[in-house]
Amino acid sequence: MKCPICQKSVEPGGGWVPFCSDRCRLIDLGNWASEKYRIPAPLEPSAADQGEPEQHEQPERGQGQ
Numbered sequence: 001m002k003c004p005i006c007q008k009s010v011e012p013g014g015g016w017v018p019f020c021s022d023r024c025r026l027i028d029l030g031n032w033a034s035e036k037y038r039i040p041a042p043l044e045p046s047a048a049d050q051g052e053p054e055q056h057e058q059p060e061r062g063q064g065q
């Protein structure tokens, strides 16, 4: 097993698996965070939060002719 940051071999059970140390763990965390900032999260208006959704369609009706 190798540290994804510095490619050093990592001992399983070292405490920072899969990283070799806390330092590499933080580096990876920083990379992940910066990556997150790069991708703009789609903010949708929470219309669904406004109570129950209105039902305009009538289920199981109007099928017979």
Ligand SMILES: [Zn+2]
Residues within 6 Å of the ligand: 003, 004, 005, 006, 007, 008, 019, 020, 021, 024
């Ligand atoms: Zn490392």
